[in-house]
Every structure is written in structure tokens, then in C-alpha cells.
Amino acid sequence: MRGGTPQQTLVLIDGAIVNSATDGSYDFANLTSDNIERIEILRGSQSMLWGSDAMGGVINITTKRGREKPNISGFVEYGSFNTIREGGSLSGKKGPIDFSGSITRLDTAGFSAINYRRGAAERDGYHNWQGSVRLGADLPKDGRLEFSFRWLDGIVNFDGFGFNSTTFASDPADVFGARSRNTQYVFAGNYAQPITAWWSQKLTLSRATENLASDGGTVERNLVTGTTGLIGFPFRSQIETTSNRLEWQHNIQIGKPLSVTAGYQFREQRGDNRDLLTNTTVFENRSVSSHAGFGEAQLNLWDRVFGTAGIRQDEYNAFGSATTYRVTGGYLHRETGTKLRGSYATGFRAPTINELFFPGFGNPNLKPEKSQALDVAIEQALPNDRGSISVGYFWTRYRNLILSVFDPAECTAPGSFGFCAQNVGLAKAEGVEVSTKLKLYRDGPWIKSLDLHIQYTYAATRDISSGSDSRLPKWPLHQISTVLSYQPIESLRANLEGRYVGERFGNVGNGNPTPSFVVWNLSASYDVTKYMQAYLRLDNIFNEKYEETLFFGTPIRSIFGGVRINYDLPI
Numbered sequence: 001m002r003g004g005t006p007q008q009t010l011v012l013i014d015g016a017i018v019n020s021a022t023d024g025s026y027d028f029a030n031l032t033s034d035n036i037e038r039i040e041i042l043r044g045s046q047s048m049l050w051g052s053d054a055m056g057g058v059i060n061i062t063t064k065r066g067r068e069k070p071n072i073s074g075f076v077e078y079g080s081f082n083t084i085r086e087g088g089s090l091s092g093k094k095g096p097i098d099f100s101g102s103i104t105r106l107d108t109a110g111f112s113a114i115n116y117r118r119g120a121a122e123r124d125g126y127h128n129w130q131g132s133v134r135l136g137a138d139l140p141k142d143g144r145l146e147f148s149f150r151w152l153d154g155i156v157n158f159d160g161f162g163f164n165s166t167t168f169a170s171d172p173a174d175v176f177g178a179r180s181r182n183t184q185y186v187f188a189g190n191y192a193q194p195i196t197a198w199w200s201q202k203l204t205l206s207r208a209t210e211n212l213a214s215d216g217g218t219v220e221r222n223l224v225t226g227t228t229g230l231i232g233f234p235f236r237s238q239i240e241t242t243s244n245r246l247e248w249q250h251n252i253q254i255g256k257p258l259s260v261t262a263g264y265q266f267r268e269q270r271g272d273n274r275d276l277l278t279n280t281t282v283f284e285n286r287s288v289s290s291h292a293g294f295g296e297a298q299l300n301l302w303d304r305v306f307g308t309a310g311i312r313q314d315e316y317n318a319f320g321s322a323t324t325y326r327v328t329g330g331y332l333h334r335e336t337g338t339k340l341r342g343s344y345a346t347g348f349r350a351p352t353i354n355e356l357f358f359p360g361f362g363n364p365n366l367k368p369e370k371s372q373a374l375d376v377a378i379e380q381a382l383p384n385d386r387g388s389i390s391v392g393y394f395w396t397r398y399r400n401l402i403l404s405v406f407d408p409a410e411c412t413a414p415g416s417f418g419f420c421a422q423n424v425g426l427a428k429a430e431g432v433e434v435s436t437k438l439k440l441y442r443d444g445p446w447i448k449s450l451d452l453h454i455q456y457t458y459a460a461t462r463d464i465s466s467g468s469d470s471r472l473p474k475w476p477l478h479q480i481s482t483v484l485s486y487q488p489i490e491s492l493r494a495n496l497e498g499r500y501v502g503e504r505f506g507n508v509g510n511g512n513p514t515p516s517f518v519v520w521n522l523s524a525s526y527d528v529t530k531y532m533q534a535y536l537r538l539d540n541i542f543n544e545k546y547e548e549t550l551f552f553g554t555p556i557r558s559i560f561g562g563v564r565i566n567y568d569l570p571i
Contacts, residue, residue, distance in 0.1 A: 004056025055347030079560030178217030337381025401425020517546030
């Protein structure tokens with residue numbers, strides 16, 4: 001987000017940190033929207049509250065909570081690429097106990113991981129199972145106890161790159177037999193209880209485990225030379241990671257205008273990496289852990305003027321300490337519906353296990369990446385509750401970025417060939433975000449509702465490490481997304497979604513450009529009866545030929561349809 005990398009965005013599921021302990025990012029490919037109640041996206045540095053990995057932002061995912069009478073539902077879907085998707089769920093509330101659970105399955109023959117327009121021919125399939133459970137209980141004296149569990153199991157075939165002995169380049173290649181299996185288990189529990197009328201506490205415990213087994217395949221077909229042969233760089237690996245988190249948070253109301261939040265957080269990440277081809281250990285039981293204390297004061301004057309100020313201190317076993325802080329301010333003019341807000345914050349990202357310990361690359365002397373971020377915005381509500389328009393400006397400066405550097409004097413580990421991870425990167429990002437939500441029409445002939453949502457982001461990113469002032473890889477200057485929602489009658493709904501992404505570059509030298517693209521999708525649903533809904537989705541309506549990432553495939557025009565059944569249980 002805002003010029004940051006995936007490793008600089010913290011991802012949580014029900015309070016459990018799911019970023020990989022080895023490379024720091026989170027792979028969303030295995031996570032579907034089933035049984036998810038909401039996804040909260042916090043842009044800008046959030047390290048003061050969340051700690052490491054939140055220097056670019058936070059994505060907080062929450063499982064559905066049972067709130068009404070017990071309900072059972074199921075669906076089945078079929079579509080392009082021989083895609084079959086099915087699942088079921090059960091949710092509800094009975095007395096003080098609420099519950100929700102779901103299980104889903106997806107199987108698809110897929111399309112080539114390398115873009116078929118570059119000559120790829122074989123399909124790369126995908127198979128996914130996942131299940132989730134959330135249980136909660138309302139306790140005496142406004143207490144609350146919750147437990148959640150999510151299981152994800154995904155198998156994907158993939159392609160790669162082959163060595164060209166003539167040009168000494170890495171060419172895209174069809175790889176036969178290459179696949180990976182990613183199995184994740186996410187556990188979380190929390191207990192909240194007011195202590196007095198002005199003091200409450202919440203205890204959160206979580207664990208996320210991941211097992212990634214990969215096989216690089218046996219035969220590859222170079223799509224540039226057309227030659228087929230044994231894969232040049234065979235590999236088989238197994239990576240196992242565990243992320244543990246404990247947080248004890250207290251909220252104290254000091255008079256009417258002032259409240260304070262304070263707490264303690266423990267975090268631990270462990271990882272093992274094995275080379276199954278040679279049956280050797282790459283690294284074993286490596287860990288990074290931290291203890292942190294944080295505090296924040298929140299001010300509310302007349303429900304018009306708002307402000308916060310907070311500080312956090314993290315102590316890591318791998319590199320020492322990191323101090324972050326954040327201040328925010330806001331003003332609400334109720335008479336005109338005008339909101340003003342701004343913030344300034346610092347952030348950090350701790351080195352990952354790979355960056356610290358991977359043989360031939362890791363550097364145990366690394367320090368954390370750091371950032372400074374400024375954010376200001378204005379939001380204006382439109383008359384007669386017709387929507388809102390917001391405009392914001394952001395500025396972020398990154399330093400101590402961890403990069404692979406050729407430095408034979410420092411990078412002397414066996415197998416490094418003079419390269420290793422070092423804190424040498426310096427970058428900045430600034431831009432403008434414009435968003436509008438419009439209620440275009442209500443309760444007319446054949447138009448029960450018509451809504452429009454448009455989001456535009458201009459992000460000027462710069463790599464200023466070497467003075468070249470080039471754009472950061474994979475970040476476009478312009479992005480636009482739009483959703484037009486139309487409901488002609490109560491039982492029928494349709495959405496038209498569009499997305500524009502500007503040109504991106506594949507490296508810091510701003511070479512290997514990936515062209516801009518526009519993709520449109522259409523979806524509709526119809527309530528056949530009180531218990532049955534039919535739905536249809538058409539992706540890439542105009543069959544846009546595009547790549548999200550250079551060389552990698554994207555779906556052609558495709559269509560999917562399904563039926564969903566809902567039934568309230570008589571209990």
C-alpha cells in the first residue's frame with residue numbers, strides 16, 4: 001500500500017498474524033471470502049498499535065459472527081476452466097452462545113501460469129479446501145469469550161523460467177510437474193471483561209502455522225527458444241513456520257473527553273526450511289521474538305474535535321529495540337457534514353528469518369526498516385444523504401530498506417558469491433487519493449437503487465538509494481476502480497466493476513515495463529424464492545489482454561454461475 005511492499009503490510013485473521021515468518025508477506029491466493037464478516041484496510045504506518053510489518057498498513061480480516069436465528073446454507077457453482085466450487089455454512093445464536101462455521105471446496109483446471117499469449121500451452125490447475133469456525137459466549141457483567149479457527153489447504157501448479165544459453169537470460173517456460181501445496185491453520189481466542197465502569201481489558205492469544213511443500217518439476221519448455229529438456233534448476237523444498245501472538249490491552253476512561261489505551265504484546269515467529277532433493281536442512285528452528293509495550297491517549301471534545309497521541313517500544317532478540325509513535329487529529333463540522341483529518345507516524349519492519357539466516361544471503365547484523373508517514377484528508381457529505389466525496393494526500397519516506405547487495409568485503413558466507421542482505425535502501429512515496437460514493441437514484445420505476453463508487457489513486461514512488469530517482473518496481477502512477485450497483489426490483493441486483501492500472505516497471509532501473517490495462521467484470525443475482533438465489537458472474541467482459549505481473553497469465557473472458565440455498569432452522 002502507498003508504495004510499500006507486501007512485507008510492509010501486516011495481515012491478521014481474527015487477531016492472528018498470518019504473514020509468513022520466513023519471507024514476511026502473506027499469500028492471499030488460498031483465502032476466499034467465505035464466512036468473512038468484514039475486511040478492514042488501514043493505510044499508512046500503523047506500527048504504533050500493531051508493531052512490525054505494519055509500516056505500510058494493516059489488513060484486518062474478521063470471521064462472521066452468528067447474530068440471528070440458526071441458519072444453514074449451501075451453494076454450488078460451475079464455470080470456465082472447468083471450475084467447480086461448492087460449500088456450506090451454519091450460523092446463528094441461541095441464548096448467550098453464538099456460532100458460525102463453513103467449509104468450501106474449489107477445483108479448476110485453470111490456465112497457464114505463464115501467459116498463454118507468450119506461447120504457453122499447458123494448464124496449471126488449482127485445488128483448494130478451507131474451513132472456518134467462530135464460537136462466542138456472552139458472559140456475566142458484559143464479559144465476552146471468543147474462539148476462532150480457520151484451515152486452508154491449497155494445491156497449485158506453476159511455471160517458471162529457463163536459462164537461455166545463447167543470451168544468458170532467464171526466459172519464461174512451461175514447467176511440467178511443478179506444484180506447491182500450502183496448508184495453514186489459524187487459531188485465535190480472546191477474552192474481554194470490564195473491570196469497572198471506566199476500565200476494561202481484553203486478552204488475545206493466537207497461533208498461525210504454515211506448511212509449504214514445493215516441487216520445481218522435471219521438464220521445461222523454453223518459450224523463447226522452443227526447446228524442451230530437463231529443468232535447469234530442479235528443487236524440492238518444505239518450509240514450516242509458526243507465528244505466536246499474545247496481547248493484553250486495557251482501555252481506561254479518564255473523564256468524559258479523555259481515554260487511554262495501554263497494553264503489552266509478545267510476538268514470536270519460528271521457521272524451518274528443508275531441501276528435500278538433497279535431504280539436507282537449509283535452516284532449522286530459527287526464531288525472531290519480541291516484547292512490546294504501548295500506550296495511546298484519545299481526546300474527544302464536544303464530538304467535534306478528535307485527537308490521539310501514542311508511543312510504542314519493541315524489544316527484539318535479533319536486533320535490539322525499535323521505538324515508534326503516532327499522532328492524529330480530526331474535526332467534524334456536523335452542520336455541513338465536513339470532516340478534516342490528519343496524522344503523522346513512524347513505523348518499522350523487523351528483518352525476516354530469511355533475511356537474517358538464509359544461507360548465502362542472510363545477514364544476522366541487519367537492523368529494522370523504518371518509515372515516516374504523513375496523511376491529510378477532507379471528506380464532504382452530500383446533501384440529502386446522497387453520498388460523500390473525499391480527497392487525501394499522503395507522503396511516506398522509507399529508509400534502511402533491506403536489499404540484496406553485491407559487497408564481497410561484507411558478504412563472505414559460503415555460497416553468497418559476494419551478495420547478501422544489507423540495510424541500504426532509501427525510497428519515498430507521495431500521492432493523492434480521491435474517493436466518491438454516490439446514491440444516484442432511489443425508488444423510481446425499474447430503479448429501486450442505483451449507486452456509484454469511484455476510487456482513484458495517484459502514487460509517485462521513487463527509489464532514491466543511488467540518486468537515480470527511478471520509480472519503484474511494480475507500482476503504477478495511476479489506479480482507478482469503479483463499481484456501479486443497480487437494483488431494479490427487490491429480488492434482482494447487478495454490479496458492473498471496472499479497474500484501470502497504469503504502466504509498471506519490473507526492476508529499479510525501470511526496465512521491463514508492464515503495459516497499463518482496463519478490466520471490466522459483471523455480476524448479477526436473483527432471489528428465485530425465499531430460500532433460493534441464483535447468481536451469474538462474467539469476468540473480463542471485453543477479453544482484455546493484460547498482465548498483472550510481467551510474463552504471468554491472467555484469465556480470458558470467463559463466465560461462472562451458481563445457486564445458493566438458505567434456510568432458517570426451526571430451533
